Amino acid sequence: MEALRQPIILGSLGAYMLLCLGVGVWALRRTESTREFFMAGRNLGVIVTGVAMFSSTMSGFGFVGGPGLVYRIGLSSIWMLVTVGVSNAIADFCLGKRLRMFAELTDSLSLPDAVGARYGAESTRGLTALAILLGILGYLATQILAMATVLQSLLTGTEMFAGISLVTCVAVSSSVLVFYCVTGGILASVYTDLVQGTVMALAGALVFVTALTTFPGGGGAMIDSLVADDPASVSPWGTLGIVGCLSWYFLFAVGVSGQPHLLTKGMMIRRLRDYRFLPVVAIGGYLLTALLWISIGLVMRALVVSGAHPELTRADSAAPVFLETYAHPLLAGVVFAALFAAIMSTADSFLNIGAAALVHDIPKSLGRSLGNELSRARWATVGIALVAALFALYSHYENERLVALLGVFGWSTFAAALVPTVAVGFNWKRATPLAANVAIVTSLAVNFGIELFDIGLPWGVHGGMASLLLSLTLFITLSMASRPPRLAPEVAAVMDL
């Protein structure tokens, strides 16, 4: 079986990619309007929506960066995971029902559409779309680069593809992604997410069991070994310290309510009452997947500090090394497919909301309609993927900081820019478009400034937390200081429900 490890892994990947292409072809026949391309006809069931939501949240970072963080700094990054109960509750109580109502009442095709309807302001719609577009480019580039790097490392281990270049790997992996996103829009995206999420949850559970039995003496001996080397590594804060962990806790718990790819999926659910069980599916899947994050990182750290495994050259190689060395070849095949699934399920969501921002929201905010949006959306999907792939390659060969810089426009920018406007603004009639616009612009400037000028905040406070606190404060105080806005009667009626 060991001799078949490489063919099994590549076979799993090949089968997974064929499945994605098949879903793309299937969804093509069911995508005949922009409403279907961007909103899946607002006809998704609770399981499909829930799995799509958790699989988009857990990107490639969860499968590579997460275990790497645990290996490097101990349990600190668990504070990104223990947010799952609070973050879902805040998003569900503040937004679930209301955003879905706005989507149906105003026939919204995107989050900026709903924001535009809520505030009655095209400027707020446009700035929301702009923040989304800026946020996804860096995020998407890092996902494409991660996908190509993993593919290259797998293929160079074979005789036939030993000399394969990164550019070819970017082209192959992006082509599969673009194919199903272009043909089937968000419908293909959520149904591939369903496959992807299932594979990810299965991989998480299997890896957890494998990891616990890998260390000689089992889980108890593993903890003893880690405590003997460094008691801080298995303390609740790892080596990062309390304030750094708390700032992750805050940013990830509150920030979920500003992630456009998740909120947009919530707008697609078929019936309002289906919302009830959405957290069960989303949280359950996320918890299973998170097992991989924690278990691989801990077991690799324990193996290294106990001398059972040589030191890793890079912390991020914890997961690939574990899979190549300790996992059964069949499990390694499933997990490598799951890794691609994690990356693609995040990337496809970004491609779709990016296309909506480009061909629908930004033109609409400028008072223009492009006409034949479905065809343009397909071209926009190709264009955004191409720009992100070029960013990824340029960054890899010329300027490593570029993607990192754009990457900060990811999670924390979405959080700081959109949480006040969406999570607070949809629950508070007094919120004004001016306050929303100021909050979005300020958070973009502050996040970019902190990264560009490499500003370190005291006591390990994350820059994203600082900008989220600032944007929330500005949003509320400016709204309070302004004249109460006049709401359209139907907007006021929905906000009363």
Add this chain to the structure above:
Amino acid sequence: MRPIHGVLASVLLVAGLIGVLAIQPEPADLGGVAHPRFQSMRHGSESTPWRGSTLGWAWALGCAVIIVFGSLLHLGGGRAAGRRSLQLLLLLTVVLHLAAWTWMIVEFRAYQLGAFDARLLGLPRPTAVLLFVFWPISLAYSALFVAGFDRWVLTEDERLRFRALVAKRREEDA
């Protein structure tokens, strides 16, 4: 006090506590040090920097963060008469969340001063409190959403009022 005032007050409390921390001298090894044997890892500091007033301010910051969560849930949970029981249960969950946080800090204080061998369910005690008490309590917020959906999130009356709104809008559009 309106829910939005609670959100603003709690956000300012978090910002203020970070400000208080910022004007205090920051221990150099607060975020750990390089691992003495392995370049690819970080190592916790030997000087136990999280103690005394430093630990106290960190505890207060954690409490303020939990209060922000509670204030946002209060805002999203609505204030209609039928939702008072939800608000009470949310408040109770916040109190339990704060208690679990405090318990974890107390256990951590003992742990970093040398109680490394004290275990709970096979884990260092503060880590066990995090995984088996603090985390599950935070899941209770979502459990309230699921369990009380028909009563607190979307009542039958609200559903019907919304259907009427949609029907009126479609009529106008037609």
